[in-house]
Amino acid sequence: xxxxxxxxxxxxxxxxxxxxxxxxxxxxxxxxxxxxxxxxxxxxxxxxxxxxxxxxxxxxxxxxxxxxxxxxxxxxxxxxxxxxxxxxxxxxxxxxxxxxxxxxxxxxxxxxxxxxxxxxxxxxxxxxxxxxxxxxxxxxxxxxxxxxxxxxxxxxxxxxxxxxxxxxxxxxxxxxxxxxxxxxxx
Amino acid sequence: xxxxxxxxxxxxxxxxxxxxxxxxxxxxxxxxxxxxxxxxxxxxxxxxxxxxxxxxxxxxxxxxxxxxxxxxxxxxxxxxxxxxxxxxxxxxxxxxxxxxxxxxxxxxxxxxxxxxxxxxxxxxxxxxxxxxxxxxxxxxxxxxxxxxxxxxxxxxxxxxxxxxxxxxxxxxxxxxxxxxxxxxxxxxxxxxxxxxxxxxxxxxxxxxxxxxxxxxxxxxxxxxxxxxxxxxxxxxxxxxxxxxxxxxxxxxxxxxxxxxxxxxxxxxxxxxxxxxxxxxxxxxxxxxxxxxxxxxxxxxxxxxxxxxxxxxxxxxxxxxxxxxxxxxxxxxxxxxxxxxxxxxxxxxxxxxxxxxxxxxxxxxxxxxxxxxxxxxxxxxxxx
Numbered sequence: 001x002x003x004x005x006x007x008x009x010x011x012x013x014x015x016x017x018x019x020x021x022x023x024x025x026x027x028x029x030x031x032x033x034x035x036x037x038x039x040x041x042x043x044x045x046x047x048x049x050x051x052x053x054x055x056x057x058x059x060x061x062x063x064x065x066x067x068x069x070x071x072x073x074x075x076x077x078x079x080x081x082x083x084x085x086x087x088x089x090x091x092x093x094x095x096x097x098x099x100x101x102x103x104x105x106x107x108x109x110x111x112x113x114x115x116x117x118x119x120x121x122x123x124x125x126x127x128x129x130x131x132x133x134x135x136x137x138x139x140x141x142x143x144x145x146x147x148x149x150x151x152x153x154x155x156x157x158x159x160x161x162x163x164x165x166x167x168x169x170x171x172x173x174x175x176x177x178x179x180x181x182x183x184x185x186x
Numbered sequence: 187x188x189x190x191x192x193x194x195x196x197x198x199x200x201x202x203x204x205x206x207x208x209x210x211x212x213x214x215x216x217x218x219x220x221x222x223x224x225x226x227x228x229x230x231x232x233x234x235x236x237x238x239x240x241x242x243x244x245x246x247x248x249x250x251x252x253x254x255x256x257x258x259x260x261x262x263x264x265x266x267x268x269x270x271x272x273x274x275x276x277x278x279x280x281x282x283x284x285x286x287x288x289x290x291x292x293x294x295x296x297x298x299x300x301x302x303x304x305x306x307x308x309x310x311x312x313x314x315x316x317x318x319x320x321x322x323x324x325x326x327x328x329x330x331x332x333x334x335x336x337x338x339x340x341x342x343x344x345x346x347x348x349x350x351x352x353x354x355x356x357x358x359x360x361x362x363x364x365x366x367x368x369x370x371x372x373x374x375x376x377x378x379x380x381x382x383x384x385x386x387x388x389x390x391x392x393x394x395x396x397x398x399x400x401x402x403x404x405x406x407x408x409x410x411x412x413x414x415x416x417x418x419x420x421x422x423x424x425x426x427x428x429x430x431x432x433x434x435x436x437x438x439x440x441x442x443x444x445x446x447x448x449x450x451x452x453x454x455x456x457x458x459x460x461x462x463x464x465x466x467x468x469x470x471x472x473x474x475x476x477x478x479x480x481x482x483x484x485x486x487x488x489x490x491x492x493x494x495x496x497x498x499x500x501x502x503x504x505x506x507x508x509x510x511x512x513x514x515x516x517x518x519x520x521x522x523x524x525x526x527x528x529x530x531x532x533x534x535x536x537x538x539x540x541x542x543x544x545x546x547x548x549x550x551x552x553x554x555x556x557x558x559x560x561x562x563x564x565x566x567x568x569x
Contacts, residue, residue: 003515003531004515005467007380008371008406008471009362010362010411010565011408011409011411012413013409013410015461016356016359017403018355018360018361018401018403018404018406019353019403021351021352021353021361021379022350022353023379023400025338025348026349027338029283029285029337030283032283097515098515099389143285145338147398148400155401156400160400162339162341163340165336167282167335167337168335
């Protein structure tokens with residue numbers, strides 16, 4: 001099934017398969033009050049499966065972790081899961097449209113309250129309702145920050161312009177400064 | 187209480203009465219300078235046409251950083267003495283992140299040493315000293331050494347040296363991306379992340395913003411996707427085809443499809459096997475030629491059922507793409523040499539089973555026997 005047109009795959013006298021891209025970064029920061037920011041161009045339509053925009057603390061589905069996703073319960077959603085799998089989430093029903101430049105800014109407070117802000121095409125940020133509190137875990141499942149998938153699954157086809165994580169609950173303006181996107185158009 | 191941040195250097199000494207020693211820094215290491223230390227010899231040949239290099243082992247990465255505003259003078263002296271005794275000094279850029287720390291050996295200053303009065307705070311009797319630190323595994327220091335509140339940042343195009351990236355691709359079906367400007371189609375080597383270029387203004391370009399392109403696994407079910415002259419393609423009606431046309435890759439691999447007759451519909455088609463169940467996406471690079479109307483179709487093999495039908499209308503070289511059957515999710519992006527990439531998704535009401543056969547057609551004229559004209563095509567894809 002394909003709900004989007006992916007990049008061109010040249011073929012010869014046979015069909016051809018391009019394997020998925022998998023990308024993760026080392027990140028040693030422990031669970032704390034922080035802000036995760038991702039700016040990307042949407043490459044797929046919303047699906048019933050939650051696609052991973054970026055995930056802090058795990059390269060798969062092992063908890064604890066903090067995931068920014070598209071689809072499933074809300075069009076855009078930020079979810080904090082503790083070791084037992086208990087989750088708190090903040091979701092936005094902002095439109096998922098292929099080609100849209102999206103900025104997701106998700107905060108975790110010191111008491112484990114999650115709140116997501118979504119900005120479409122550099123417009124006004126729409127803040128979703130904050131979640132209930134959830135005690136922060138002492139460690140993440142792994143010291144990784146994975147982008148665009150949960151490894152082999154939940155792949156979010158997208159072009160990522162900038163990513164940033166910082167301590168504390170920071171504003172969109174500040175996260176844009178940290179990510180270095182203010183000087184770029186779009 | 188620190189002036190700035192919450193950084194510290196920690197070590198353990200059996201000679202000390204404490205379980206461990208903690209030197210809390212008034213500020214994280216300042217004037218930080220990543221460094222390397224490799225025993226190397228270089229020499230020019232006599233005529234200077236050749237330069238020779240000799241190195242011993244892999245060397246070690248190091249970090250130069252200055253302890254500033256130190257008001258715990260004896261603690262700082264003890265730190266330097268411990269370092270000179272070969273003890274491991276562990277640097278925490280922020281004690282808020284216990285997981286982010288660097289176990290180091292002190293390379294300099296070597297005893298005997300003197301603390302300098304701080305250049306900014308000497309009148310307050312504060313001191314400074316520059317440390318040369320080397321990780322115990324000689325590896326590079328990671329970016330969090332700065333001790334700021336920024337835990338991570340990445341912009342498309344920056345180094346992925348510290349990251350883990352994989353995308354195994356074969357040379358027979360490489361991954362592609364669009365280049366800077368109007369998007370020359372370019373192939374990427376296996377396990378090389380693609381820095382794709384997009385336009386932030388409109389689909390018309392030019393492309394000015396780099397993005398890290400991450401995609402799912404996909405199979406192009408069309409054989410000879412850019413070679414429209416092989417037996418994998420079937421000519422119908424009055425269609426003729428000619429090769430060696432300028433393509434969006436910067437070469438001459440595009441084809442011209444011409445329907446010269448108004449009495450018969452000319453089209454080029456291929457029967458393809460659907461790679462996975464559900465909706466299917468058809469795409470093709472198309473540039474304007476003599477016809478004002480082109481069409482892309484996914485149909486059943488007997489053309490009895492149409493799953494997707496996209497119509498291209500050209501006006502002054504600018505296309506309008508409409509879906510008569512199926513769905514278009516975005517305006518066609520522009521590529522080099524006048525090409526646009528048109529993509530259409532088959533209707534959700536008629537999902538296809540994996541392994542089903544479909545007929546993909548490229549039609550250079552209006553869909554009917556009354557039209558004629560030509561279109562330039564490159565790189566068809568069914569996924």
